[in-house]
Amino acid sequence: MSASQRYRSRLKDGRRVWLNGEQVQDITRHRAFKGTIDTISSLLDLQDHPETRDDLTFRSPDTGEPVHLAYLVPYSRKDLKRKARAYQIWSDATFGMMSRLSDYSRSLLTGWYASRHLLGGKDGQFAHKIERYYQQSRDQDWFSTTALHDPQVDRAKSSSELDDPYTHLRIVRKTEDGIVVRGAKMIATGAPYFDEIFVYPFHRRPQGEAHYATMFAVSVSTPGVHLICRESFASEHEEDHPLSSRFEEMDAVVVFDDALIPWERVFIQDDPEAVWVLRQDPVATALSQQPTVVRLLSKLEFIAAIGHELAQTIGAHRFLHVQEKLGELMIQVETIRALLLFAHDQAKPNEDGVWVPAVEPLTTARNLGSRYYPRALEILQQIGAGGFIQVPSTLDELSGPIASFVDRYYRGSNKSAEERIRLFKLAWDLIGSPLASRHELYERFYSGDPVRTYASQYVQYNKQPLIDQVWQLAKSPAR
Known part of the structure; x- marks a missing residue:
């Protein structure tokens, strides 16, 4: 079986x-x-x-x-x-x-x-x-x-x-x-x-x-x-x-x-x-955060790809303000990817020989994800704009009595009507459906209250090396 x-x-x-x-x-x-x-x-x-x-x-x-x-x-x-x-x-x-x-x-x-x-x-x-x-x-x-x-x-x-x-x-x-x-x-x-x-x-x-x-x-x-x-x-x-x-x-x-x-x-x-x-065990914490950051990276890559295709399909990718938004999606992806790679690069064995990824970059990625994801959806909304409403109720209309209208008025700059409709329906399922609303809520809170998680990262962060540099400079004699 x-x-x-x-x-x-x-x-x-x-x-x-x-x-x-x-x-x-x-x-x-x-x-x-x-x-x-x-x-x-x-x-x-x-x-x-x-x-x-x-x-x-x-x-x-x-x-x-x-x-x-x-x-x-x-x-x-x-x-x-x-x-x-x-x-x-x-x-x-x-x-x-x-x-x-x-x-x-x-x-x-x-x-x-x-x-x-x-x-x-x-x-x-x-x-x-x-x-x-x-x-x-x-x-x-x-x-x-x-x-x-x-x-x-x-x-x-x-x-x-x-x-x-x-x-x-x-x-x-x-x-x-x-x-x-x-x-x-x-x-x-x-x-x-x-x-x-x-x-x-x-x-x-x-x-x-x-x-x-x-x-x-x-x-x-x-x-x-x-x-x-x-x-x-x-x-x-x-x-x-x-x-x-x-x-x-x-x-x-x-x-x-x-x-x-x-x-x-x-x-x-x-x-x-x-x-x-x-709850605070460092091994369980680190090992459980690893898959959540891997998944976040996959999800943000998916959104970045959809954003790119939306812009290409409606010919908006040539506009500077759209390129800036697409660039922001890419920055999200590469930031999370870098944090994940750094967590693996800084991994160390504990006293029992168990290797754990560095927690600080994983925690940073998870905290950023609670803000990155809603922003990524907002960017998709801004790129697709009214195009999300310019979608027929079902794909069946591509072969129905108004097929000629759909073929003419629903096509994209480089896509057929069917391809454009499929893309926008996919994007709408990600940003505007009941499932989409649930995912936005989930990504905001699945790690806990973002206020608490951000504050917790501040409280637990090893700030002393940074502070020592400040006072080293402040107390150094003038030349």
Whole structure:
């Protein structure tokens, strides 16, 4: 059985996915999920293809079977670059539009595994549990995502101040088999068509709210786990909506209705400090940021290419102000590329011999991405302008009763009417569709509140070498 066949079979496990007020009985056939599942299946097929298998996988030390390179603990710079190449192949194949292909969460898991003897709570079980879980996830090729944030009920109140103490996720009781949890977490991107969800608090919890500081992994099909989806942005019309029909990353709120989490999947319980140390682990942080920057680069390259083609198609590429905007798109691309290359160039092994990319350039790239992406969409809007409205409702009109009008008035300076219409429909799916709005929101906030992330980079930055230069000059005697 191929990797894609195994993946599809796992989706038919009785998971409780809710959309439009109804439980989805088979997500592999449902129009809201089918296009994305087909896309993921095509990516998994690349793991079995002779031309790409070695670029995407390595041999499991336990089974000898090929497994995805996201699970590789890097012990050399070459290993890091191999991982980056694997991320690039999938990112380029999806034009950077699939932001939670499990590279991020798999890399987190790999980092926790590499740092397992330094992490965990007071019970001392973390290393054993995470090792076993990592091996299962790696060898069974599980897809995973994260659910880290509390639902926005009343952000002015802490979890313990809410009327219902189980609004935010916490343990209800402990049994011989595991913990029973109740509450909700958001936003689990991709959860309906993934295998596993990592659950823990994103922000640091005070000791007084230790009940809300538990970390575990849960199978999507676990009884008592419900995935409540937002409105679907998927389209069944591939020609008119080439992105929405293939790359709709469904987001879901995860509701735990007294769900039992087995002890082997409970990694930290009621321990704010242990969770925070895990959140700050340098290996997991660096390894998980690497695929997000690789994907960002693919996405910005995609936008730059569309911007270039839009300008060429309508003959606007000759205007200086348009060239300036296109140049800005290229600068975005090359800035992120340079930061990624520098992160690899400055990579170093830690005390355990695990090679990690330099975090500062990766963090810089992620912070820039939260501002680059909205600006890139704005540039596309400015280049295409009214041309986005000069598009027939469907491509079928190219062969309908008004085909002669469409051929005459919808052509471009160097493109036929069909080529121009297809290009503008693609660009509109990127900047103006419901999917486009979701992506803009995602890119602004997926790393966290941009105000916090920028401020955090300032606070954590090693400023002393810069400051020393200032005072060296200020205190030097005049000549």
